[in-house]
Amino acid sequence: MSQEEPKGEISLTQFLDAVASGSATPGGGSVSALAGSLASALVEMVANLTLGKKAFSAREADVKKILEEAHSHREALTSTIAQDIAAYQEVIKAYLLPKTNEEGKKKRKEEIQKALKRAADPPLFTAATSLKVMNLCQEALEKGNPNAASDAAVGALMADAALCGGVFNVLINLSALDDKKYVEKMKRELRRLQREGEVIKGQILALVNAKINSI
Numbered sequence: 001m002s003q004e005e006p007k008g009e010i011s012l013t014q015f016l017d018a019v020a021s022g023s024a025t026p027g028g029g030s031v032s033a034l035a036g037s038l039a040s041a042l043v044e045m046v047a048n049l050t051l052g053k054k055a056f057s058a059r060e061a062d063v064k065k066i067l068e069e070a071h072s073h074r075e076a077l078t079s080t081i082a083q084d085i086a087a088y089q090e091v092i093k094a095y096l097l098p099k100t101n102e103e104g105k106k107k108r109k110e111e112i113q114k115a116l117k118r119a120a121d122p123p124l125f126t127a128a129t130s131l132k133v134m135n136l137c138q139e140a141l142e143k144g145n146p147n148a149a150s151d152a153a154v155g156a157l158m159a160d161a162a163l164c165g166g167v168f169n170v171l172i173n174l175s176a177l178d179d180k181k182y183v184e185k186m187k188r189e190l191r192r193l194q195r196e197g198e199v200i201k202g203q204i205l206a207l208v209n210a211k212i213n214s215i
Contacts, residue, residue: 015034019031024088024092025084025085025088025089026081026084026085027084027088028165028168028169029084029088029122029123029126029165029166029169030080030081030082030084030085031165032123032126032127032130032161032162032164032165032166032169033077033078033080033081033084033122033123033126033162033166034077034078034081035130035158035159035161035162035165036073036077036080036126036129036130036133036158036159036162036163036166037074037077037078037081038155038158039130039133039134039137039155039156039158039159039162040070040071040073040074040077040133040136040155040159041070041074041155042137042151042152042154042155042158043066043067043070043133043136043137043140043152043155044067044070044071044074045148045151046140046141046144046145046148046151046152046155047063047064047066047067047070047140047144048067049144049145049147049148049151050063050143050144050145050148051063051064051067053145056143056144056145059143062139062143063143063144066136066139066140066143066144069132069136070133070136070140073129073132073133073136076125076129077126077129077130077133077162080122080125080126080129083121083122084119084122084123084126084169087115087118087119087121087122088119090115090118090119091112091115091116091119091173093115094108094111094112094114094115095108095112097111097112112176113177113178113179116173116174116176116177117173117177117179117182119173120169120170120173120174120186123165123166123167123168123169123170123173124166124170124186124189124190125166126162126163126165126166126169127162127163127164127165127166127167127170127190127193128166128193130159130160130162130163130166130197131159131163131193131196131197131200133155133159133162134156134159134160134163134197134200134201134204135200137152137153137155137156137159137204138156138200138203138204138207140152140155141153141156141204141207141208141211142207146211146214149208149211149212150208150212152204152208153204153205153208156200156201156204156205156208157201160197160201163193163194163197164194164197167190167193167194170186170190171187171190174186174187
């Protein structure tokens with residue numbers, strides 16, 4: 001699957017085959033973004049199963065807002081799948097630069113460092129956006145159709161996987177960087193995302209169990 005591949009032109013089976021192949025891309029970063037996209041889609045599903053139902057008419061405005069935000073996140077995360085592939089391919093290109101002399105070695109190292117920083121951006125976006133999706137999953141559980149509680153719960157678990165996957169993919173890029181100030185700044189942000197994600201996940205799991213047991 002090349003970075004020139006038109007968006008939306010491959011099937012799910014083709015994507016899975018590309019992931020399963022021996023190619024470095026698409027890899028964990030793209031799969032994490034896909035997981036976040038699926039989480040967003042499940043939030044949209046819960047919202048659509050709630051809207052128009054008389055029993056939930058008082059929550060109509062809130063649920064519409066949830067739907068709109070989830071759709072926006074789904075589109076952004078879907079775009080990130082290809083962005084992650086393109087960014088990592090630039091890392092590969094940098095590593096393939098010639099190192100036949102000192103000047104070449106210096107240029108290669110500089111390009112690798114630049115490419116690694118750029119490659120950290122898509123998974124960071126995936127992690128941060130997936131945290132927002134987790135918040136929407138919680139809102140969907142609180143305000144949505146209780147018969148779709150399990151769907152919101154699966155969405156939360158997918159968003160959690162996307163968040164964690166994004167974090168790991170940022171960290172592996174940071175591990176080869178020389179800019180220690182940049183690395184520490186990024187790690188602080190990753191720790192914040194992880195902490196908030198764990199709190200929200202715990203709240204969601206407690207809420208969904210209560211919802212399902214009360215049906």
